[in-house]
Amino acid sequence: MFRWLAFAAVTVLATRALAADLTPDQQSAICGARKTCKTTTADAGQGPGNVKLTIVDAHFDVADKPEEAPEEGCLGDPEATDAPERDGGREIWLIAGSAAPKRILALCNDGYGSAGMGEDMIEVTPNMITWDQSGGSAWRWVTTKQIRLAPLAVVKEFDCSFNNTAPGTGVATEIDRTTLQARSVGSASGHKFSDDDEIGCPDWPDGPDATLPTGPIYAGGYAVPMPKAGPDDDGLGYPEGTALGDCARELTTDGLHGFLVHGKPVDAGAAIVRVTKESEASLLIQVFDPTAAAELKSGKAKSWVGQPHLEIWVSEMANPEDNDGPNGETYVFRQFAIGLDGTTYPGVNAFATLPTVTHWAARDEAGRDVTVYRVKWEGDDRPSFGIGVVYSQAKDGKQARMVSNAQINKNKPLYLPDAWANAPEDQGIPSGSCALTAEKRLDVVKN
Template sequence: MNPTGTVLVLSLLGASPALSQDPLCARREPCTVVETLDAGKDAQGRPLQVKHVELGWADVETSDKFLGRKFGPGGRKAEGSRADGQCEAAEWWLVRPSQPAQLLLSVCNNGYGAAGVGEDSVTVSDNRFSHDQHGGSRQRWTVSRTLQLSPLRLVIEGHRSSDSMAEDGKEDGDYWDLEQLRGDVVRAAPECEEGEPSLGERTLPYLPQVQVDKAYLEGGWKQAGLGACGFESGNFLLGNQDDPKDASLKALLVAPDTLLVEVRDDKWTGPSAKWLNDDHVELWLAPKPPQELTGCGKPTAEQLPSQWGIRIADGKVFPAFGSPKQTLQVERAEMPDKKGYRMKLKLPTPFQAISVVYSDSDSGKKQELMLATSLVKFGRPETLNPVRVVPPAEATCSVKNGQLAVVPGPVKKTEPDVAVLRME
C-alpha cells in the first residue's frame, strides 16, 4: 500500500492525522496542523516556516481570554456551530531553527458581525506574513496587516469599509507602510444635500512628521538631502513634465512646527516685481484634518486654509489666500551640487492639514508647471495632506551616505505564546 493510502486508512479508522502529532498540538486536542508554508529565510540565511493550526470550536464568551495568546488545553470541541454561540479557533506560528516557535496570530471566527460572513485570509511569502480579516453586517470592513518575519515587526497596516447595499461600491479606507513612511486616506464621494456640490472621491496622501537627528535639524539639512524620508510630490496641478529632471519637490515635517522643503530645477527665475511669476513654493495649512471634512458645499470660515508663497530666489514670504497674519520663518540653502535649494520653514501652529506646491516658471512670465504633495484645489481644505505623526518607536530618520534614510524602531520583544498581531 502506498503512503497516501496508509494515511487514508488510518483516518478512516479514527486516528488523528499525522500532522496532529506536531509539538504545537501537544496536549491541545482537538488540534491539527493543516499547513506548513515556506516563508523564505531570516537575516542569517536560515529557513523560516509558518504553520497554520486549527483548534476546533470554542465558546465565544470563553474564547475572548485567549485572543492574542495561545489557546489553552481543553474547552474546545471538534464540532460546533456559530448558531450555538461558538467560533472557529485557529493559530499561525513562526517556526525558526534553534528558537522556540513564535505565535503570530490567534483568531476565533464567529462570523465577525451580524451578516456572519467573516473570514481570515493569510498570505505567506518571502519574509512576510499578511493577514486580512473581513467582517461586518451591512457596513462591511477589512483590517489588513503585514509582518516582516526577520526581524519581527509590523510593516504595513490598512483599514477599509464599504456599504454592502450600495450599488457604486463606495469605499473608505486608510493605508500606511511603516517601512517606506508612505500611505494615504481614501474618502468615498459623500451623499451631499440636493443641489450641493461635492468634491467626489478623494485620495489624500499622508505627509509624515518624523523625528530626525538633532544635528540634522540644527544645520545638517543644508548638506544632506531628504532622501527616502522626504515625501516626493507626484501630483500635477498645472502642466506636465516631459523630463523628470526639469523640476522636483520633496517635503518632510521634522517637528510639529518645522517643515523641510527640497526643490530641484534646471532653470531658476526671479526675483521680479510679481512673485507669482517667479519660481516659488506655495504652502497651505488648515486647522481640521481633511479626511474628517465631507467635501460637500463650501468650507466654513473655521475650516478655511491659509496660503503663503515663498520665493526660491531669495526666500521672501508673501501672504496669499486667506491673507494670513502669521508669518513664516525661512532659512534657505543652496544644495552642494548647485542644482537645487533646501528651505527650513518655521510654521504657525496648530494645524492638522498641510500641502506643499512648487510653481515652476521657466519663462518668468507665468506659472507653467505646478507640482504638489496632494491634489490641492484652491481654497479647499478637504484636498490637503493629512499629517501622519510617526512615533520614534516606529521609525526615525538619520543621515546615511549623504541622504536621510528610514531607521526602523527597536524590535519589540514578545513572549512565544503571545501573538505578534493582536486583534483590535
C-alpha cells in the same frame, strides 16, 4: 460605492490545507503551561531556500487570558462555530523549517473601541498572512496588514476610518511598508453627500496600473510622512543644516513624482522638492531648483506669483455630522505662499497669523546645493487635518509648471491627505527603513 477596505479575510483553516501535526516540543513551545491551549495548523507554502512554512493558530480559554486583558476575558471569534462569547485570546505562530516556533501576533479582542464591535481575521497564503482588524466607536476604523513570513516583515498596510453617522467622511490610506511611502483617498471638494449615501470607506483603486481618483466624488493624494513618529521621537525635530533623505515625500517637475498641476514636465532643469512633517506643528521642505537663481536675478516677475515659490494648503474638517461646511463641503481649505527668501504671503482663506519660516543651505546625498525651509505654526493654527505642498517653477517671470502632493483644480485642492505618522508596528514586526536625512538612515523597527 463603499466597502470595508480589506482583503477577503477568513479564518486560517478555511484558506489553506492543514499542515502536519505539531511535535511535542513545538506544542510545548507554543502553549507552555497554559492548559486551555488549542492549536490548529495551516500550510503557508515555502520561504527562501525552499524552507517549509507553517502557521499555528493557538486559542485560549478565559483562564489563560493575557494579564492586561479585561477581567471577563477577550471577545470570542464571531465567525467560529460554537465559539464562547468570551475567551482568552489567540496567538499566531510561525514555524520555518526546523526552527523553533516564533510568535508573530498576540491578539485579545477587548472590543477595540467603545462600540464593542472589534474583530480580527487572518488569511494564510504562500509566505504571507493578511491580518484584518476593525473597531472604533462613532468613528470606525479598519486596518489590513500584509505580513511576509520569510523574511518576516510588514510589506503593505491599508488603513481606513469613517464616521458611522455621516457619509463622505471615509478616508483610506495605502502604505508601502518597504519604501515607507503612502497614498490616500477621501471625498473630493465640492461634492455634497446626502443622508441617502452609504457610509463607510471609499473604494481603493486596484490593479498594477491603478491611479488615484480625480473626482467628482473621491480624490487621492500623496501623504506627507512624519518619519519620527513613535516612542523614539524626542520632540526636538531636526538640527539646522539637515538635508532630507528619502523618508520625505518627493515632488519633481519632470512629471515623475507628485501631480503636475500646471504646465508641462521638463527633463533638463527639473526641480526636486522633498517634504517631511517634522512635528505636529512644523514642516520641513527642501528645494532644489537649478533654474531659480537665474530667474530671480532676471527680475522679470511682477510679483511673487511669477517667481519660484512654495504654496502650502491645509484643511480642517467641517461638521461631519451634517456636512454643513462652507458651500456644503466637508473640509475648509486655507492657503499661503513662501518665497525662496523665506517671506510669507497670505493666500486663499489664510490664517490671520501665518506660520514662521526659517531656512538654511544644505547639500543632499547627490552633492546638490539645496535650501531647507522650516514652516512652524504656533498655537491653534497648526494643521488639524490635510497638508498640501505645491512648488511653482518659474520662467521669464511667469509660472511655468507646478508640482504638488495633492490635486489642485482652479486654485483649490480636490482633497488634502493627512500626514502619515510612521509609528512602529505595535506587534514588533519589522518594516522598511529609509534615509531620515541625507546622511543617516532610520531603522523603523528593530527585530
